Amino acid sequence: MSKLCINLPPFAPDYSGAASALFDLGGIIVIHDASGCTGNYTGFDEPRWFGADSKVFCSGIRYMDAILGLDDSFIEKIKKAAKSLNPNFIAVLGSPVPMVIGTDFEGIAKELETITGIPAIGIPTTGLNYYGKGICDATIKLMDKFIKDEEFIKEPNSINILGTTPLDFYINENDKDFKELFVKNGINVLSTYYMGLTIDDMKKSVSASLNVVVSQSGIGPAEYMKERFSIPYVVVTPLCDGSLAVKKVKKALLGKFEEYVPSTENANTIILGEQIISNSIREYLNKELGYGNIVVGTLFDFSKSQMAEGDIVIKNEFELRKILNSGKYEKVIADPMAKQIIKDKNVKFYGFPHVALSSKVHWNETKRLMNDEMKDFLISLKEG
Template identity: 35%
Template sequence: MRKLFMNNNYAKIISCYAADTAGVCSALFELGGMTIVHDASGCNSTYATHDEPRWFNAESMVYISALTELDMVCGNDDKFIDDVVRSAVTLQPEFIALCNSPIPLMVGTDMRAVACSIEAQTNIPCFAVPTSGMEHYHVGAAKAWELLAERFLPEKAEKIIPQSVNILGATPLDFSINGNVESIVEFLKKSDYKVLASWAMNNTLEELSNSVNAEVNLVIANSGLPLAQYMYKKYNIPFVCGVPVGKSAANDLLEELAHVRQSKVNSYWSACRESCENAQCVIIGESVYSGTLAKALESELGVSCRIIDPLAGDKKLLTCGDKAVGQEKLIAGEFAQADLIVCDNMYLPIVPPGKKYIALPHEAFSGRCYHKARLNLIDKYIDWKSLICRK
């Protein structure tokens, strides 16, 4: 075999992010539905072990179809449909969400037709979330919430509730269950906001339907952005992208929320930064959180920051100087140019020796490996210097 070309889609030592199927399961986990990944095995165990810290303590119906080679080769969709129907009739979920893994994707399983058939037989709302098992988690979560909104949100708002807000983009993949989302809710409440819904942690499906009456949406992760855009288009609810990290950024975010409520103009606030290619600090991770973190570091520590988005999120969440880079070798190159690196612990093997770093575990990357080191930086005075280590 002749050497044809370079393949950069490899990693020698770092981890990989959770996949789109996990994003779907995580996004819908608490809503009383039934989520089924059309997969042989593995997807469910991976999700339940590494991507879902709620698995042991919450009775959520997330399953795999346990497909086999024979079913796939022979196009035996009936078994899949019958199995879902049988379980749904017994377990009576609020809705059924189906998602594809690589093999049914390859053989061209018509998941939308499968969903129609299941819905017709069960009278339970059923939809297919277009996944492949080959995209990042936020893509799956975003699609799941959009489809859910299309199916379950009322056509129109009843009455806009003054000073009300929804939180969009809450999953443990980005905000592990160490009080982050609760702190965001608390922060908004103490700032006189009424939090109508959090998509989708600590709320029921019924509570989410109240979202349409909000004055503004707060997008806390890129997974929430497509839903925010949908709600803006359909209900004219403007949004702000940002997370109340630290004190100064949290206060600025409040101001931006107030401004957007007035102006009704969407704000990619976390990306409204001065960023340059030779910034002292590189932050790698989900773009809304990282962007806010950059603001916090700039104002509280006085360092210039830029972001590396390894998840290929929406480019509007980046600013000039930021980069969308996902390959280990290229990321290592970016790290080599920085004085300070803020990253998940599983990036540390490619942080050059002698560099300063802040390790912030991110569930979507390192799973449960660093649960003991998780931080909740929401609306807190942060002693940044105490977080800085040297490799």
Template identity: 25%
Template sequence: RDMDAIMGRDANLVAKIREAAAELTVSFVGLVSTPVPAIIATDFRAVCRMVEKETGLPTIAVRTDGTRLYDRGASAACDALVQKFTAPIPHDAMRTGLGVLGLTPLDFSREERASLHALLGREDTPIRFFDRLDDFREAARLKELLVVSPAGLKAARRLQRQWGIPIRAELPPAFIHEAFSAVLSRLAALLQDGQQREILIVHQQILANGLRLAICQRFPALPAGAVTVGSFFLLDRELQWEGDLHFRGEQDFHAYLQAHPDAIVIGDALLARAVPEPFGGTLLDLPHFALSGRKAPMHPSRTLEYAKNSISN
């Protein structure tokens, strides 16, 4: 409770955790900060020590404050798990396997995750998707890390610094072509007239970068800089191309479309709510669960109807 946090009654929280741990089969305890503990600077290291002493369970703290977006919290949680559980190994130890970081249900639908699992599973190497605690414990033994969303970058770079594991921040081209074939086909139909139009991809950065590469390869006649990535979420400088955009809010997105009234926007249909009137461009639906809570693309004819209903509701 807020008053417990403000008055420093940490023992109450520890007692509740002890009772829960006695009833559940758990491997560790995670403390995720909310605005009040963040404002009063709760000493989470001390609370973690108290919990570990009372429960015998390893405990991590995710120092969120309730004022930022989902990817920062996911990034902090993944990094905290790596810090706590990755076991040291000799630097000359044999390395094997591929680790996939950032495969969260907020960034990928169930079907997209299954497609990526199947594609990577064809490779003759063990894969760790960091969905089990053992994957974090054995992370230092990995031969390579594949980061598929910005939420996994911080943890991957920690593993790279500490254990020299190389990183690839990308999605396999075969996955992009398979998972987003419908978007690419609709884009091909729009570009048939040969008219030069700006293309804006709005999603998490690594997926958007992969889709941009697929578009540039499929349509080599597009001029340099015709495809731009924009995101409301983390935009890592090392992965940015010149001209990529970080939208601080819907107003920035709205302003971009006012400046590019004929653009093709590849993004969640919910973005239609922020499209200026009049707008002569096209919105191709690319669902982002973190944005709208939708997992599958809708029929093109329903995009504007969906947006209008979302506004009225």
């Protein structure tokens, strides 16, 4: 048995990721569910919801709608809302019930687009995948919809920042810090996916020379943009003074892509959480503070290409429990909620809140990654 989860809450699902990616873009976002899925997103996965003008709705699907496959009433409600709210686009997102009854989200989107004349996308999220997949799927659907295949003039020395989401970085200005870092270092930032992004920004973003991926949810879109628009990408989350990230990006803008290969042999420290942020913390500790032999344990979506030898993908709480109580690790960096799983009191725990895990229970404690406090945190880990 490995599917039993006793201590941790379920993580942010794909429909939260998709809605989060679309949040700032001026569309109508409809989660096709009875109420709880939308409640997950607005209540626990969207720190921007209080006071927001974004048009996020629940379809309010009911038993007879599901049994009889009554898409018409769903479409009619969206049509009415679109007429009144005049959105930039319509996005219809799935949840477990539509998955079981086989709702055709692409077909519904096509019909909505024909009826309303407003661009529409259908994203068959299911609630069975993590948020990163939802972010990735939503981005690709948007690009397919809004960016036409034509010649793009490349803008030299320009980047897009991919993977900046409140689910990974909260709303404590991390997104602005990232942008400011690159601008201050003479690099032109065309867009920041997904905080403050506009449709126009997205259209401009295809002219970038480079994509900078700061979290795992940006990998899929970066791969897509590499293939479709020939934009290469580099993967790094800026930390502390950001110099490591700037160095990497500047080299990549010159066509030099360096790979960092960490040593994980005899690791006594594990970083648990989001893959790219965790990788970046490891690289910083190693290169800037001379602290090595760290394993990254990914809790959410992962990219094989970003895994070092010895890194772990943790599929469930059972595996997490085994790893944390294996006696191998003396130091653990993870969301504060993971602490309760560790039995050995000698293990040193360093709390690093992640919205996609502990949500509002700890989101006010989310670290601002590019300040002295973060540096002190990492030094304390080295010295602790």
